[in-house]
Amino acid sequence: MKKIIYALILLASWPSFARQFDIEVIIFKRNVEPSSYQEAWPDVLDPINLDRAFSYRDKAMMSKNGAFLISQYKLNNVYQKLQNHAGFKPLVHVAWRQGDSGSSRSPIFHIQAGQDFSDRFVADGRTIADAKADLSLVPLDAPAPAPTPALVEGDENLAPETPTVQSGPILELDGTMQVYVQHYLYVKTELDLKVPGKHEFIVNTPEEKEAVVEESTDIIANNENNEEAVEVTATELEPTQPMNENIQLGHLEDVTPDTEIKEFLKSYRMKEKRQMRSGETHYIDHPLMGMIIQVRKV
Numbered sequence: 001m002k003k004i005i006y007a008l009i010l011l012a013s014w015p016s017f018a019r020q021f022d023i024e025v026i027i028f029k030r031n032v033e034p035s036s037y038q039e040a041w042p043d044v045l046d047p048i049n050l051d052r053a054f055s056y057r058d059k060a061m062m063s064k065n066g067a068f069l070i071s072q073y074k075l076n077n078v079y080q081k082l083q084n085h086a087g088f089k090p091l092v093h094v095a096w097r098q099g100d101s102g103s104s105r106s107p108i109f110h111i112q113a114g115q116d117f118s119d120r121f122v123a124d125g126r127t128i129a130d131a132k133a134d135l136s137l138v139p140l141d142a143p144a145p146a147p148t149p150a151l152v153e154g155d156e157n158l159a160p161e162t163p164t165v166q167s168g169p170i171l172e173l174d175g176t177m178q179v180y181v182q183h184y185l186y187v188k189t190e191l192d193l194k195v196p197g198k199h200e201f202i203v204n205t206p207e208e209k210e211a212v213v214e215e216s217t218d219i220i221a222n223n224e225n226n227e228e229a230v231e232v233t234a235t236e237l238e239p240t241q242p243m244n245e246n247i248q249l250g251h252l253e254d255v256t257p258d259t260e261i262k263e264f265l266k267s268y269r270m271k272e273k274r275q276m277r278s279g280e281t282h283y284i285d286h287p288l289m290g291m292i293i294q295v296r297k298v
Contacts, residue, residue, distance in 0.1 A: 018099055018100060019099065019100040019181075019297065019298075020097055020098070020099060020100070020297075020298035021097065021098060021099075021100065021179070021185075021278065021295050021296065021297055021298060022070055022072065022095060022096075022097050022295070022296040022298055023095065023096055023097070023098065023179050023293065023294070023295050023296075024073060024074055024075050024093075024094070024095040024293070024294045024296075025092065025093070025094055025095070025177070025291065025292070025293050026075055026078060026079055026082065026090060026092065026093050026291065026292040026293075027090075027091050027092040027111065027113070027173065027191070027289065027290075027291045028082050028088045028089060028090045028091055028289065028290055028291075028292075029088070029089045029091060029114070029172070029173070029193055029288060029289045030087060030088060030287070030288055030289060030290070031086065031087050031088065031089055032087070032287075032288065033197075034195055034197065034266075034268060034287075034288060035197070037287045037288075039287060041266070041268060043139030043140065043199070043266070044139055045192070045267055045269055048174075048175050048176060048190050048192065049176070049190075050110060050176065052108045053108045053109065053110035053176045054107070054108075054109070054110055055109070055110050055112070056069060056094055056096055056109050061107075062096070062107070065098075065107040066098060066099050066101070066107075067096050067097060067098040067099075067107050068096060068097055069094070069095065069096050070095050070096060070097050071095075072095065073093070073095055074294060074296070075093070075281070075292065075294060078292060079093050091113040091114045091172065091173050092111060092113045092173070097298065098179065100181040101180060101181065102180055102181060102182055103178065103180040103182060103186075103188075106178055106179065106180035106181070107178070108176050108177075108178045109176065109177050109178070110175075110176055111173060111174070111175055111176065111177055111191060112169075112171045112173065112174050113171060113172065113173045114171055114172025114173045115171070115172040116169045116170060116171055116172075117170045117171075117172070117194060117196065117265055118168060118169050118170040120196070120265075121170055121196070121264075121265040122170075123168075123170060125137075125194075125264050125265040125266060125267070126262075126264065126265075127262075127263050127264075130262065135203055135204070136203070136204040137201040137202075137203060137262060137264065138201060138202040138203075138204065139199075139201060139202075140200060140201070140202065140259070170194070170265070171194075172193065172194050173191060173192070173193055173194075173289075174191070174192050174194070175189065175190050175191035175192050175269075175270075176189070176190050176191070177189045177190075177191065177291075179293075179295065184275050184276070184277075185275065185276040185277065185278060185295055186273060186274065186275055186276065187272075187273070187274050187276060187282070187284070187293055187295075188272070188273045188274075189270055189271065189272050189273075189284065189291065190269065190270075190271045191269065191270045191271075191289070191291075192267040192268065192269050192270075193267070193268045193269075193270070193288055193289050194265050194266070194267050194268075195265070195266055195268060195288070196263065196264070196265050196266075197263070197264065197266060198261050198262070198263060198264070199261070199262060199264045199266060200259050200260070200261055200262075201259060201260060201262050201264070202257045202258070202259055203258070203259070203260045203262065268286075268288050268289075270284070270286040270289055270291070272284050276293070276295055277295075278295050278296060278297040279295075279296060279297065280294070280295075281293070281294045282294070
């Protein structure tokens with residue numbers, strides 16, 4: 001009878017035995033130039049979703065999400081070796097405890113660390129000087145812009161915009177990471193490492209951008225007036241005499257854009273999802289950075 005009573009008590013208190021995990025993370029950068037790798041780094045990156053993300057330094061949010069920082073570090077030797085090595089620079093070393101929730105409820109941490117570049121650059125990577133001059137830097141692999149709609153006289157968009165420079169820290173490492181349970185343990189990262197350097201861009205001044213807008217407006221207006229399409233037969237396009245290769249057809253101008261080498265704060269992303277086992281040390285690799293993570297069952 002006593003055994004049955006103990007079993008019932010155990011079952012009634014079962015929710016209090018939810019699994020807890022101690023998670024320790026080291027994030028570091030490699031002291032190498034991105035140009036030393038034969039990689040096609042994208043110039044255009046989608047913004048990282050920060051909707052549910054918060055800093056692990058925020059005690060109120062940590063408590064609300066069932067997590068708290070811990071002082072039991074097991075990877076101090078690894079961190080020290082990275083710090084003493086000329087090829088690496090540790091950026092983050094943190095440990096916390098959390099439950100075994102799934103991806104929809106497990107905390108998402110906003111990771112920010114490293115050097116602050118806000119004294120030289122703005123958030124989109126341009127230098128402060130280029131931003132104040134309202135220079136538009138178009139990456140060579142950027143998608144073609146959508147046609148600009150015609151502006152109506154009196155529209156507020158006709159007024160020239162005053163260039164603004166965003167304030168606030170622009171940290172070397174910025175992004176999110178999450179550890180959650182979905183049958184197995186998973187870690188998901190989306191981290192940007194910002195590295196200053198020289199890059200090639202199509203550069204548009206404010207005057208050039210205004211000219212592009214006017215040209216797009218004229219094209220749209222002309223298309224609206226030309227409601228009937230003009231059909232041209234193939235015979236009308238045939239030349240009456242042999243064409244000289246050196247003769248350039250009318251309106252066929254060289255459309256290769258002029259480019260410039262500009263100083264730019266470029267972001268390099270480490271986006272990973274990795275299955276893990278508790279008690280093991282896992283390494284997530286990237287040409288410019290890396291993450292060492294250990295998850296220990298409490």
